[in-house]
Amino acid sequence: MLRAALRGVIANKVRLVLTALAIVIGVAFVAASFIFTDTINARFETLITDISAGVDVYVRPIPPETGNDLVEFGSIPDEILAQVQAVPGVRVAEGAVAGYAQFVGADGDPVGGLGPPTLGFSWQTADELRAMTIAPDNGRAPTGPGEVVSDVATAERAEFGLGDTVTILTLGPPEQFEVVGLANFGSEDNLAGATTAAFELEEARRLFDLEGSYIEISVAAQEGVDAETLATDIDAATGGEFDVKTTEAANADQLSEIGEALGFLNTALLAFAAVAVFVGAFIIANTFRIIVAQRTRELALLRAIGATGGQVTRLVVIEALVVAVIASSIGVLAGIALALLLAALMNAIGFNLPEGPLTIAPRTVIIAMTVGVVVTVVAALLPARKAAKIPPVAAMHEELARTGRKPLRRRAAAGAVVSAGGVGLLLFGLFGSVANPLLLVGIGALVTFLGISILAPLAARPVASTLGWPLPLLFNTTGLLAKENTARQPRRTASTASALMIGVALVVFVAIFAASIKSTIKESIFDNFRADLNASSTNFQIGISPTFAEELAALDEFDTVSSLVFDTASLEEGGTDIIVVDPLLAEEVVNLDPSPGAFAALASADGVVVSSAELEDNGWVVGDTIVMGFPKEPETQMEILGSFGNDDFGQYILNRDFYNTVYDNPFDSLVLATVAPGVDISEARVAADTIAEPYANVQIQNKDELVADLEAQIDTLLQLIFALLFLAIIIAILGITNTLALSIIERTREIGLLRAVGMTRRQTRRMVRWEGVIIALFGAVMGTGIGLFLGWAVVLALADEGLGSFTIPWGQIAVLVVASGVAGVVASIYPAWTASRMNVLDAIAYE
């Protein structure tokens, strides 16, 4: 049996290569996602272990439960260092501060900041405690005001060297520093792509507004002292007020934070892997179905000479297994290549990964191989079972093998049930309150695809006829034949088109989602902002230095200048977005739709203004007192002073003065300005740009520019997703090629006859080509339908989150449908060529 199976594989090699490609792509994505995340973790582990090698215990502030932890470091008072140093077993202990330091290049543009953070810290004097090291020829440590040490990579990127003067932006206005040293982190010349600036301790404290305190104390133990014991002793000595951890534990925390940050990437890769594998399964099932049909005689002969139905099934399954193992192995190798590519891509966009080998865990190979093999075998199972039903008599009369088809009613019922189940899961995930809605929505979508593909054969004949109706008019008999050919085997047409359907549906969905976000943003910006100009930060981590708003307000060109901060706070049931405003000026620049007197009350008393929706949901009324948690005040009684209607930015509004007492964030998220009466906006713009110039991370925009900027960000993400979904579409094209090629072989006699009675090669190619186009368009039409539904459901479900405007990007959808038609043409190039080269005599050479 095995030998017969191997022969079968070899005999069908071209076809199986196409099938295998679908498996390879799916498995490669699975493997790459694991290899990539494992590798990043391993490399960071090496880096972090390396740079913390001399430290045994870290003392840090207990992390705030909420808020932007990159900003709110919390702090350790100066005197704690002496307490730590006094603990027996401590050999050396030194405090450090850290904050935001943005290098400004010679051209006035910020260096980095669009991805990895822009870090600044104090230079620790004890060599064993310090992460940075300066190589012998690379200068010296910073010893006083006006001196900075940068990492080697940043110096290269921003083209400055030892002795040069650089501009660095911290809390206040930009300042000039002399570069006195260039440092490495362990064996790396940078810290994972971040720009780093180290200053002498007192200078750093001034720059980061941390006079008299530290944000970290690092400790090295005396010889023979256990780190665990020392940590316990230090914790006791400092009264349990701080987060005292051994280096091992601290590093583990840091690694898990990095892991979380990269988790989205792993999820995204696995989601694409799921799409590729799912689409691939359709192609695999289709190929084996056709292979079985083609070998009806051979399989019937096996039955006639005594093979059982089970043996025939096994024969086909073994073939599938052989293909699966080979393809999955190649897939794992391709996954390694893909992981390398991803790492190169990360480096290219500025996230410098530490150097090191790829981590290929046994678990990765096992999972990837299992996915490839199981999916292939399961997909081949149905055709294999069908093979067992071929009666032995078919060896003599092939026509007899065409067993009665299952009644369409049963198919319709099964398809309807599965589709309804899928849609149900999807809607429940979207609108029900469940723990993991994304997973449920994903599974619901997959089940819906499955259900629709079961139903698709019912639609194939009418839809293919409708799509093909102009063909006979345009191309006469050639067109008529192409149209009829797609309708004659609805099952095959439908399952081939189903693969494309999935790719198209996902692209349409993503396009709708993005278009809806865009139009929501646009509406929201024009509804919400009353200001003429808006200043925001180009640095993801850090907002706008507070001195910027002060300088802007001092200009005569502007009437009102007011800033907003967006942050998070904790409530009993979890975190929430908060908006921080200057209550007296907010109404001038932003439309939050407050209840009468709400902002006046907020200006004169510490309290909170809550959105009407949130009040209603919780059954609160104005005047109630609720408990909110802030970084410096974990449990604060807050009186509800009023309500507001426009909750696009958040549900809770705080007064800026109050915010400054409970958060450690001096930065503004947005600075909004209205132009003074009689002043031309463009003139005011020039004045604002002049102020903004030294603040390298501040950009001034009017509403139109703001909209365009946000849309461009969405488009970038969109292109990335489209690029990945493109793979699913390539797999689908392979499927169309496969199906057409097989149909051509089956129709050898028919095509020969057409050639005999006068069809030219060109006409033959045209016939096959249009068949491919109809199949592709059928998939595109089904996919567009499902994509529209998915988009509509998800946008509706997210209406609460502020996604108000369901927008269908008809232009993009039209392009997609046309592109699918073109894909059909591409997919049919090879089959059309085969058909046109077919020997006419084969048509009439009968046995």
Place this chain on the structure above:
Amino acid sequence: MLEDTAVNGAAARMRNGVKIYGEGTATVRALDGISAEFASGRFTAIMGPSGSGKSTLLHTLAGLDNLTEGTVHIGDTELGSLKDRELTILRREKVGFIFQAYNLIPTLNAEENITLPLSIAGNEPDEAWFNEVVTAVGLEDRLDHRPAELSGGEQQRVAAARALVTRPDIVFADEPSGNLDSKAEAELLAFMRRAVDEFSQTIVMVTHDPIAASYADRIVFLDDGDTVDEMVDPTVDSILEKMKHLGE
């Protein structure tokens, strides 16, 4: 040399036709320097034992296959010099085909199958001629049926009508009645006979069936890739008699 063209001229002729299949030791000389002419307006049958080269002769005459050596003419056109596209167009304009099986396109109905060579060429059928042919084969009521809905005899009559609808110079038939029962066979052959008598059609038919061959005006006997004998105005009995002696 077999001559039958004194009155009508030749619709097709082969000179010194040689066809070799395969290479090296496995070569087969399917046609071995054969020369034959097929007169216009006549019904010629080609007979011979299996492997005598009768199908190869038909295929090469019809431009479906090319000769290794020698020439083939359809009317005044020499086929050997034609490119694939020119050959295709010649087939569609000047030649009609009736095969043993797989004669029709399953997705087209009877009428579309009949007019297939015309519509492939982008031509409109001649209404009067189409009606005449369809009436002659007795398919007036079956035109909107698909092949699967027609009997074997009806299918072959559709094929015959298709072969005639372009008014070809010559019709080639390869065992056209091979899959039919005797009644359907008689109907088909009677129609082919009438096509020659009433419409002055030229038909060349390969068959191994003496009854089918007896409808022809003339029979050419083949063996080992060359003509060995011929017979004019045959009957079933005279054919059987001749075949007995050929075997000796």
